[in-house]
Amino acid sequence: MKPISYILKEKVWVTPALYSIGAILLSLASFYLDMYFTERLQNYIPQIFLTSVEVGQTILGILTAAMLTMTTFTFSTVLVVLTMYTSQFSPRAPENFIRSRSTKHVLGIFVAGFIFNLLSLLYIREDIFDHEILTTTIGILLVFFCIATFAYYIHFVATNIQISTLINKLIDDADNVISQYVELQDENFVTMENWEPVKKQETLKADSAGYIQFLDLVGLVKFAQKQDIQIDVIVKIGEYVYEGKPLMHIYTEGGKSITLNRFLTIGNEQTAEQDLGYAIQKIVEVGIRAISPGRQDPNTTNDILIRLGHLLGKMGHLKTDDLVLTDDQEINRVLYRFSPYRDILYRAYYQLSYQGRSDISVISSMTESLTVTAALAPKMRHETIWKTQLYILEGINKEALKEADWAYLQKKVDELAEMTAQKTVDLTIYNKK
Numbered sequence: 001m002k003p004i005s006y007i008l009k010e011k012v013w014v015t016p017a018l019y020s021i022g023a024i025l026l027s028l029a030s031f032y033l034d035m036y037f038t039e040r041l042q043n044y045i046p047q048i049f050l051t052s053v054e055v056g057q058t059i060l061g062i063l064t065a066a067m068l069t070m071t072t073f074t075f076s077t078v079l080v081v082l083t084m085y086t087s088q089f090s091p092r093a094p095e096n097f098i099r100s101r102s103t104k105h106v107l108g109i110f111v112a113g114f115i116f117n118l119l120s121l122l123y124i125r126e127d128i129f130d131h132e133i134l135t136t137t138i139g140i141l142l143v144f145f146c147i148a149t150f151a152y153y154i155h156f157v158a159t160n161i162q163i164s165t166l167i168n169k170l171i172d173d174a175d176n177v178i179s180q181y182v183e184l185q186d187e188n189f190v191t192m193e194n195w196e197p198v199k200k201q202e203t204l205k206a207d208s209a210g211y212i213q214f215l216d217l218v219g220l221v222k223f224a225q226k227q228d229i230q231i232d233v234i235v236k237i238g239e240y241v242y243e244g245k246p247l248m249h250i251y252t253e254g255g256k257s258i259t260l261n262r263f264l265t266i267g268n269e270q271t272a273e274q275d276l277g278y279a280i281q282k283i284v285e286v287g288i289r290a291i292s293p294g295r296q297d298p299n300t301t302n303d304i305l306i307r308l309g310h311l312l313g314k315m316g317h318l319k320t321d322d323l324v325l326t327d328d329q330e331i332n333r334v335l336y337r338f339s340p341y342r343d344i345l346y347r348a349y350y351q352l353s354y355q356g357r358s359d360i361s362v363i364s365s366m367t368e369s370l371t372v373t374a375a376l377a378p379k380m381r382h383e384t385i386w387k388t389q390l391y392i393l394e395g396i397n398k399e400a401l402k403e404a405d406w407a408y409l410q411k412k413v414d415e416l417a418e419m420t421a422q423k424t425v426d427l428t429i430y431n432k433k
Contacts, residue, residue, distance in 0.1 A: 002036035002174040006302075012098055012099060012103075012104060013431065014104075015101075015104035015105060015108045016107045016112075017109070018108065019105075019107075019108030019109060019111060020112060020115055020194050022112055023111075023112035023113070023115040023116040023119075024115060025240050026130075027116050027120050027123065028119075028285055030134065030135045031123045031124075031135065032311060033134060034042065034129060034133040034135055034156070035128070035129070038134050039131045040217075042131070042132070044256075045338075049134060049147050050132060050133065050137075051132060052132055052133075053125065053126050053129050053133060056124050056135060057124060059136050059139070059408070060124070060135075060136060061121055062115040062209075063113075063117045063140065063143050064118050064121055066143065067110065067113045068114055069239055070110055071110040071113075071114055074107060074150070074153065075107070077153075077157060078097075080101065081094075081157060081160070081161060082094040083117075084161060085166075086099055088163075088289070089166055089289060090286050090289055092270075092282050092285060093170075093282065093285075093286065096170065096173070099161060102152075102156050103156075104367050105152045106149055106150075106152075108144070108154075109146055110150075111142060112142075113142050113146040115176050116142055117139045117143070118325070120138075120139055124133070124138065129215065129359070133421075149409050150172070152206040154290050155175070157342070164291075166286065166405070167240075167283070167286065167304060170279070170283045170286065171311065172277065172306050172325050173272045173274065173279050173282075174257070174272070174279035174280055174283060175311065175314070177272065177273070177274060177279050178265065178276065178311065178315055178318070180274065180276070182317070182388045183319055184217060184325075185318065185319055185323075185396060193230070194335060195268075195286075195335045197230040197249075197251035199252060200255055201226060201229075201252045202249075202250050202258065203248070203249050204246075204248040204249075204260050204261070205244050205246055205247060206242065206243055206246075206247055207239065207243065207261070208264075209242045209243045210240070210242050210268050211238060211241075211266065211267055211268070211269070211270045211271075211276070212235055212238060212239050212241060212264060212265075212266060212268065212341070213237075213265045213267040213269075213271050213273070213275075213290075214264040214274060215237050215274065217233075217325060217334060219263050220260070220263050220333075221325050221327055221334050223260070224327070224334060225331070226334040227252070227258065227332055228253075229250055229251060229258060230252070230332060230333055231248055231249070231250055231251070231260070231334045231335070232248060232251070232330070232334075233245055233334065233335060234249060234337070235336070236246065236339065237274045238270055238277050247264070248260060250294070252315075256355070274307040275316070277344070280347070281347070281350055283307075284352060286300075286304060287300070287301040287304040287354060288355050289360060290304070291359065292355070294329065298359050298361050298362050301352070301356065301365070302362065304364040305352070305362070305366055306365065306367070306368060306372060308369055309368070309372030309376075310372055310373075311426075312345060312348060312373040312375065313376025315344060316378055316381040317342055317378060320334075320339060320340055320344075321338060321340050322335060322337050323337070323338055325381040342384045343380055344387075345373075345385065345388040346391070348393070349392060353392045353395045357396055358400035358401075359400075360401055360405040362391070363401075363409060364408060364409050366413060367389060367392070367409065367412040367415075367416055368430060370385050370389050370392075370416055371419055373385055374416060374419040374420050376387075379421075382420035382421060385416075385423070386417070386422040387412065388421045393425065406428075408426045409427060413425055413427065
C-alpha cells in the first residue's frame with residue numbers, strides 16, 4: 001500500500017465525496033436523457049414511468065426533504081454510537097466504527113440520494129420541458145435503494161454496538177497486521193546478520209511532529225537497491241517523533257542527496273494499519289474497561305485474554321529485534337528494529353495484571369492466555385512466556401485470594417510450566433500472608 005492510498009483510506013469524507021460526484025453526474029445524465037431522448041422513446045417506455053414536469057417537481061420536492069431527514073438521522077445515529085463506544089469500550093474504539101466501509105458507504109449513498117433529487121428539482125422546469133420526463137422515476141428508484149440501505153444500516157448498527165462484534169473486529173485488525181509482517185519477512189529475505197554499512201552520508205529528520213503511521217519497508221528495499229544505498233531506520237511504526245528528530249540514516253559511497261519522505265507518513269493519531277503494538281493496545285483497553293470498578297464484567301476480559309493469547313502465539317513466529325532486509329541479490333539494504341518479544345508480552349499484560357490482580361478469574365485467564373501462546377509459539381519463545389507468567393504472579397493481591405483460588409490457579413500454572421518445559425512454581429510461596 002502506497003502512502004497516498006493509505007491517507008485516502010483513513011479519511012472518512014473521501015467515500016461520501018465520491019458518491020456525491022457520482023450523484024451530480026447521474027443528475028446531469030438524467031437531465032440530458034429527458035432533453036434529447038425521452039420524447040423520442042416515449043413509445044417504448046411504459047407510461048407509468050413517465051410524469052409531467054409539475055408532478056415531477058412535487059414528487060422530487062418530497063423525496064429531497066425525505067432524503068435530508070434520513071441523512072440527518074443517520075448522522076445522529078453515528079454520533080450516538082461513537083459516544084457509546086467511547087464511554088463503554090475505549091476512547092480509541094470509535095475509529096473502528098466511523099472508518100468502517102459500511103458506515104462510509106451508507107453515508108455516501110444517503111448524501112448522493114439527496115444531491116440527485118435536489119439537482120433534479122433544479123433542472124426540471126416547464127420552460128425547458130414540454131413533454132413528460134423520466135427523471136422522477138430515477139429519483140424514486142434511488143430513494144428505494146436508500147431505504148433498503150437504511151434498513152441494512154439499522155441492522156449494522158444493532159450488530160456493531162455489541163461487545164463481541166467489536167472484539168472480533170479488533171482481533172481481525174491485529175491479525176491482518178501480523179499477516180503483513182509475516183508476508184514481509186517471508187518475501188524480503190529478512191536476516192539477523194550483522195549490519196555493517198559504509199560511511200554514513202546523511203540523516204533524514206522529521207519535518208513535523210506526530211506518530212509514524214505508515215512506513216513502506218518494501219519500497220525502501222527496492223529504492224535502496226536501485227540507488228545502491230543502505231538505510232538504517234531508527235524509529236518504529238507507531239512511535240511519536242518531534243520535529244527535527246532523526247528518522248533514518250542513509251549510507252552511500254557517493255555524495256548524492258537522497259529523499260525518503262515519500263516512504264513514510266507522519267500524522268496526529270496512531271493507526272492500527274501497520275502498528276501492531278497499537279492494535280494490541282486497543283484490544284487490551286477494552287479488557288481493562290470491562291473490569292473497571294464501574295462495569296465489573298470479567299467474563300468479557302477473560303474472552304479477550306484467550307483471543308489475545310492466540311495473537312501473541314502467532315506473533316511468536318515473527319523475527320524480532322534488529323532485522324536486516326535484503327534485496328533479491330541478498331545484499332543488506334534496510335535495518336529495521338522490531339520490538340523484542342519480551343516487550344510485546346509485557347505491554348500486553350502489564351495493565352491487565354494490575355487491574356485484575358484481585359480477581360481469580362482474570363488471573364487464571366491470563367495464565368490460560370499464556371498457555372495458548374506457548375502452544376502456538378516456537379520453543380525459543382517459551383522461556384520468555386514463562387517469565388511473563390512469573391511477572392503476573394508477583395503482582396497478585398494475595399489478600400484477595402482464598403485457598404480454593406490458589407489451588408485452582410496452581411493447576412493452570414502447572415499446565416503452562418509443562419507446556420513451556422519449565423520448573424513449576426509452588427504458589428504457597430505467594431500465598432504467605
